[in-house]
Amino acid sequence: MANPDRNVRLLYFAWVRERMGRAEEEVVLPSSVATVADLVAWLKTRGPEYAEAFRRPEVIRAAIDKAHVKSSAIIAGAREIAFFPPVTGG
Amino acid sequence: MANPDRNVRLLYFAWVRERMGRAEEEVVLPSSVATVADLVAWLKTRGPEYAEAFRRPEVIRAAIDKAHVKSSAIIAGAREIAFFPPVTGG
């Protein structure tokens, strides 16, 4: 049985969303995924749209539970992780 | 006959005006008056209201023909000289 803490909701915005072809999904994280960078590496293996969306991970930003984080951030306990390009509001 | 260039209009504002008891006057400058500081020294001899208004000349500002000047400014050719406290608008 999967550890319930390893269920996370992923959100995609702007061109990350467009390349993924979806705005959100639920995933169960494998135990090898500890950081945001680990999550990106794992997502890239899940299909061509993931590989395309995360082709240049250095230009993608992430937020855990609605707060900006670096790619080295630990995701233990996260319920919602968002991926998006650098913001351009205002 | 007075040199017509030595006729100037003097304007007073704020508490300088109140202490002078008037907002403006025309004067003929004596030849000894070359700078704004000279003018203040001469004005102080013209009566008790002048002496009172200019008692602390260091806190009074001046403008020649609608431009801020220092007390060392030469007043040759001036048509209008204003005296006032430091400004407090805005």
Add this chain to the structure above:
Amino acid sequence: MTVRLQAGDFDAAAEVRALTAGRTDIGAVVTFTGLVRGQSGGQPVAAITLEHYPEMTEAELARVEAEAKERWPLSGSLVIHRFGTLAPGEAIVLVVTASAHRQAAFEAAEFLMDYLKSRAPFWKKETGPGGQSRWIEAQASDVAALDRWRGKAKAGT
């Protein structure tokens, strides 16, 4: 601080009136309004579309509010950010800050705008007159603008 995320336009004057009504402790009100420009990098723009992550904007603005209140003695502040599709000349964002003195109001408004530009989760897509569209890229200058507040001493009144 009041924060509103909305598709519709706003009335900056009404917002300022609401913020200052009945008060005599406010000496300075600064407003910033951001507008859609009709060209970008020399190319004509027919419209922009703003996508956003509203729950995160609210969470982030709660954090920035705490920081702004720590830095400046504000009598009030307001942020309105629109989303959806907007035409050139339309307003995108409104920031209002009120304080007893002008320096606090100006600095807090600039800080909130720098924050919105570099941290708030909004993304702009431009559409040209032929229908072609592209995502606007972030400006390094916007990150630098926010960075100038880091480590800066808290302003006096």
Add this chain to the structure above:
Amino acid sequence: MTVRLQAGDFDAAAEVRALTAGRTDIGAVVTFTGLVRGQSGGQPVAAITLEHYPEMTEAELARVEAEAKERWPLSGSLVIHRFGTLAPGEAIVLVVTASAHRQAAFEAAEFLMDYLKSRAPFWKKETGPGGQSRWIEAQASDVAALDRWRGKAKAGT
């Protein structure tokens, strides 16, 4: 730049609309409104009376306009300064600046306010609730605020 010296109130929103109407080159509009506060140095204020030297204000603002245009790429700007007797909560001064980008609009508005505070020939007299009145003294901080622009490099866009 439009400069108006008037006894009556102003409508900031109408001024902004007039400045931006029909234009799509403006990306940023900053307004500053200065208001009469109901107390000063811990003492209640019933009213303030503004005396001024209008011809000099116009001449000085023409000079400052040239300096602001040299420093910042402004799409438009406006200064309205009231004179006469005003009650707490009433507006005293409005500065509006418009530019393609926010930094120019913010900096130009601050510059114009620093200028008005330390160079424009206006004098404020406060009247207390008992009818006693006093001339407000100039703040050294206002002169320092204007001085910070001296020798500062011209801002980029």
